Structures are given as C-alpha cells and as structure tokens.
Amino acid sequence: MTKVNEKSEKATTATLAYEQMRSDILRGNLRPGQKLAIDVVAQRYGVGTNPVREALNRLSSERLVDRHDQRGFSVPEISLENWRELVGTRCMLEPLALEQSILRRTTEWEEQVVLALHRLSRTPWTQEDPDMERRKQFEGFHRDFHLTLIANCGSSWLVQFCEVLMDHAQRYIFISASAAYPRRGGQDEHKRIADAALDGNVAEAKQLLVAHYMRTLEYIESEIAN
Known part of the structure; x- marks a missing residue:
C-alpha cells in the first residue's frame, strides 16, 4: 500500500470514528459526564487509537467533547x-x-x-x-x-x-x-x-x-x- 493510500485510509477511519462517536453523543448513547478513555473508545468502535484521538480532538473543537489536561476526554455534562x-x-x-x-x-x-x-x-x-x-x-x-x-x-x-x-x-x-x-x-x-x-x-x-x-x-x- 502506498503512503497516499495509507493516509487516505487513516483519514477515512478517523472520519468514521468521528461520525459514530458524534452520533452517539448527540443521541445520548454516550451519557453526559461519561469518560472517553482512548483505548476503550477504540475497542467500542473497532478502530485504532490514532483515529480515535483525531476524532476526539475534532469533537472537542465542536464542544461535543470536553478535553481535560492530563485527564483525557469526557462527554460534556448537561445543565x-x-x-x-x-x-x-x-x-x-x-x-x-x-x-x-x-x-x-x-x-x-x-x-x-x-x-x-x-x-x-x-x-x-x-x-x-x-x-x-x-x-x-x-x-x-x-x-x-x-x-x-x-x-x-x-x-x-x-x-x-x-x-x-x-x-x-x-x-x-x-x-x-x-x-x-x-x-x-x-x-x-x-x-x-x-x-x-x-x-x-x-x-x-x-x-x-x-x-x-x-x-x-x-x-x-x-x-x-x-
């Protein structure tokens, strides 16, 4: 597999992880306050940890995931x-x-x-x-x-x-x-x-x-x- 194809496949996997996680957050399948440990999330969606990190960072920029310094990620609470x-x-x-x-x-x-x-x-x-x-x-x-x-x-x-x-x-x-x-x-x-x-x-x-x-x-x- 060429580097271009590897990069494309990685991007596709990260996008799929992002879309699945985003849908689960919006629909409440991932509950408010739930911790999003990278390895656990990767296992949940059947993808690698790198695509999960990319997806979490993207969701964090949309305020659909909270990023905590040195403490990972979590689903935002509701109030x-x-x-x-x-x-x-x-x-x-x-x-x-x-x-x-x-x-x-x-x-x-x-x-x-x-x-x-x-x-x-x-x-x-x-x-x-x-x-x-x-x-x-x-x-x-x-x-x-x-x-x-x-x-x-x-x-x-x-x-x-x-x-x-x-x-x-x-x-x-x-x-x-x-x-x-x-x-x-x-x-x-x-x-x-x-x-x-x-x-x-x-x-x-x-x-x-x-x-x-x-x-x-x-x-x-x-x-x-x-």
Whole structure:
C-alpha cells in the first residue's frame, strides 16, 4: 500500500470514528459526564487509537467533547444554565438568518421550504412510539426544515454557526423525555412559521420561531429540573 493510500485510509477511519462517536453523543448513547478513555473508545468502535484521538480532538473543537489536561476526554455534562444559554443564542442568531432568507427569498427557496414542511408533516413521531428508526427519521426532517428556513440567508458562516447550535440542542432533546413535538402541537408551530416566511412576514416569522424554541426550552427545563 502506498503512503497516499495509507493516509487516505487513516483519514477515512478517523472520519468514521468521528461520525459514530458524534452520533452517539448527540443521541445520548454516550451519557453526559461519561469518560472517553482512548483505548476503550477504540475497542467500542473497532478502530485504532490514532483515529480515535483525531476524532476526539475534532469533537472537542465542536464542544461535543470536553478535553481535560492530563485527564483525557469526557462527554460534556448537561445543565439548566447551559441549556438556557444555548437556546438564548439560537434565539439571537436564527431569527437573523431567517429574516435574511425571507428578504432574499426566491421561488426555489420557497419550494424547498414547502417540501421540507411536507416531509416533516408526513413523519409524525411521539414519545410513546418505541420505533427509534422512525424517531431518527423525524429528527432528520425536523433539522432539515429548520435549516431550509435559514439556508437562503446568504451567509455560510451564519448557517454553520446555527447548525452547531442545532446539534447541541439536539443532544439535550434526545437525552430528555420531552422530545415529543407532535404531542405539544409542534406540527402546527412549524406550519405557522413556514406560512409567515412564505408570506414575507418577517416580524411574525421571527416571533413564531423564537416562541417555538422557547416552548422547547420550557419542556427540557422541566425534565432537567426533575
């Protein structure tokens, strides 16, 4: 095997380890506060220790892993303070991105919003549903809907920042038992946000988006407090 191929294989292995670990952290399979000993993680995912180190360093840069000097890595703890800060930051950035998307709206973007809403509405999920594959599908369409709303803002930086915040919020939602959006009428909330955006009503769309996230804040707060 050439050095180029060896390097490519190493990068691929590190990427796979990163993606698997990232998914397990976001979905709560790796619990908050859990230590991530490199050899144990390598055994868990069936890869070498070097790809695991690369994956852990990458996740640390995304704040999905805590790095402790001389003490290794761990999954970040969850807390009410951090959750409130996270939602507050989302409520600052995403309405701005949504506003710019609406002001720059095109027929193509409007069609994408309608399609994303349709896919989400056709994939209901409730907390009582034990089918994790259906939940994963719902969460994927839910994320796509919110990303589509802001995708037309004209700033890849802003979209990327919002994506990072979405990921961290998703971890809290998965860990919490309160992720049942349809149970709280979440589909109606999504439709109202989309309708306001498609109508070009910037103020209403932003207000509805913030209210949507604040309801989620309250749901998760009650779970963390208990």
